[in-house]
Amino acid sequence: MHRFANPARFMRLSTAILPWCAGACALSLALGLYFALFIAPPDYQQGEAVRIMFVHVPAAMMATSVYAVMAAASAVALIWRHPLADIAAQSAAPIGAGFTLVCLVTGSLWGEPMWGTWWVWDARLTSVLVLFFLYLGYLALVNAFDEPVRGARAGAILALVGIVNLPIIKFSVEWWNTLHQPASIIRLGGPTIDASMLWPLFVMVLGFVLLFVTTLLLRMRTALLAAKVRALRLAEVERMTHAPAPVSS
Amino acid sequence: MSALDTFLAMGGYARYVWPAYGFAVLVLGGLLVQSLSAYRRCRRELAALQGEGRQ
Numbered sequence: 001m002h003r004f005a006n007p008a009r010f011m012r013l014s015t016a017i018l019p020w021c022a023g024a025c026a027l028s029l030a031l032g033l034y035f036a037l038f039i040a041p042p043d044y045q046q047g048e049a050v051r052i053m054f055v056h057v058p059a060a061m062m063a064t065s066v067y068a069v070m071a072a073a074s075a076v077a078l079i080w081r082h083p084l085a086d087i088a089a090q091s092a093a094p095i096g097a098g099f100t101l102v103c104l105v106t107g108s109l110w111g112e113p114m115w116g117t118w119w120v121w122d123a124r125l126t127s128v129l130v131l132f133f134l135y136l137g138y139l140a141l142v143n144a145f146d147e148p149v150r151g152a153r154a155g156a157i158l159a160l161v162g163i164v165n166l167p168i169i170k171f172s173v174e175w176w177n178t179l180h181q182p183a184s185i186i187r188l189g190g191p192t193i194d195a196s197m198l199w200p201l202f203v204m205v206l207g208f209v210l211l212f213v214t215t216l217l218l219r220m221r222t223a224l225l226a227a228k229v230r231a232l233r234l235a236e237v238e239r240m241t242h243a244p245a246p247v248s249s
Numbered sequence: 250m251s252a253l254d255t256f257l258a259m260g261g262y263a264r265y266v267w268p269a270y271g272f273a274v275l276v277l278g279g280l281l282v283q284s285l286s287a288y289r290r291c292r293r294e295l296a297a298l299q300g301e302g303r304q
């Protein structure tokens with residue numbers, strides 16, 4: 001595995017992948033938005049408000065999936081000390097926080113007309129809010145140390161502890177009485193959404209996944225370049241301080 | 250009402266649907282743009298440093 005993920009190889013691989021990823025992302029989001037706004041039918045109960053689903057559900061899926069990615073990268077970083085794993089986890093965190101925020105806000109905008117309230121402290125909404133705070137806490141912790149290595153380690157441990165929240169989010173709608181509806185897509189017995197809404201949703205999910213990968217690769221590349229810039233600056237300072245003083249004539 | 254007005258009205262839910270889409274574009278698009286500009290800035294810095302080193 002180390003052979004496939006050393007930084008130099010990652011830079012080469014990501015250079016090749018990035019344009020395709022970005023192109024596929026733009027294409028699927030354009031197609032997904034067209035399906036979501038024009039092709040998908042209005043719901044028989046919710047009318048046009050159901051179109052919020054095409055942003056809310058993919059954002060919610062990404063909010064939890066990105067956390068799983070971040071936790072997996074943190075585990076790799078803690079166990080194998082892999083240099084790219086910490087960078088992957090730290091690059092994923094702000095993107096995951098973004099998806100979670102979009103999930104919360106679009107959910108609120110959907111809740112007001114359908115439930116009659118912007119917010120309710122039910123188990124699903126509360127556990128997703130906790131997920132958002134976990135992302136923020138992780139980012140704050142990672143940057144709270146003078147030594148980046150210690151910050152990375154503390155953050156990785158927090159990310160792993162926070163995994164406990166993922167099954168709580170997933171099963172909150174079954175374990176407790178929630179205002180939020182139970183699962184209708186990823187469930188035993190198959191989805192209960194009509195195909196005319198399910199397909200636009202799949203395209204949007206694909207677009208969101210590609211958006212995540214594109215942004216993640218960009219941020220990881222930036223982190224690697226920034227490390228190189230720091231090293232070069234340090235070498236420069238080193239050279240200046242050790243250089244013999246100019247001899248005056 | 251024209252077809253465009255009907256579309257924009259979203260069956261009376263315009264004030265929920267459009268902010269939802271707008272917020273998603275703002276946050277996710279903003280993250281992408283910020284990541285891209287940070288990446289470009291870093292690449293320029295590195296190019297400048299390596300250019301100095303060669304002299």
